[in-house]
């Protein structure tokens with residue numbers, strides 16, 4: 001049975017979406033079955049209209065299917081991504097995460113392997129605080145949290161052991177250094193999720 005990986009993200013202007021796609025590729029290369037999902041846009045039209053890049057992204061339509069609770073239950077491993085919003089995750093992503101109480105109460109989210117990623121416009125604008133905030137949800141679920149660390153030589157260059165990230169100066173799209181870090185993160189997530197899922201299945205947990 002293939003390891004099942006869910007990549008779920010919110011993106012307003014496309015940067016987090018690109019990070020998600022690279023992470024998904026890295027996971028898929030291990031032979032894992034990968035679902036890439038986004039979450040609903042909940043901002044009012046007048047807020048979206050204040051940012052032409054946000055408006056264009058919304059007008060182009062969703063880049064992925066919307067995540068369901070079934071996707072979370074299905075997954076052995078999860079990667080959750082959000083742009084940094086005032087040092088934390090976007091409310092659109094949090095709204096989705098806040099619908100998981102029923103699954104949590106039944107213990108359906110325990111023992112999943114989980115990792116997170118983000119992008120911000122400045123190097124000290126809250127990359128780590130956003131990743132740590134997403135990880136707080138994982139702790140409540142009983143997930144096995146997988147940081148990126150400096151587990152590959154490339155990560156000394158991309159430089160965020162908390163999780164894949166991108167500093168989008170002047171709205172720049174993720175560069176190859178950042179995308180490679182996300183690819184490594186996807187491979188690492190799927191590899192560790194495989195170890196854990198096989199162990200759980202063989203032990204009947």
Ligand SMILES: Cc1cc2nc3c(=O)[nH]c(=O)nc-3n(C[C@H](O)[C@H](O)[C@H](O)COP(=O)(O)O)c2cc1C
Nearest residue numbers: 011012013014015016083086087120121122125168
């Ligand atoms: C409401 C709002 C809040 C933001 N807060 C931060 C922040 O706290 N720190 C930062 O460096 N960038 C911040 N940004 C910039 C975004 O995180 C950045 O542009 C990111 O790359 C957008 O990702 P996306 O294209 O996936 O939407 C903020 C942007 C918006 C619209």
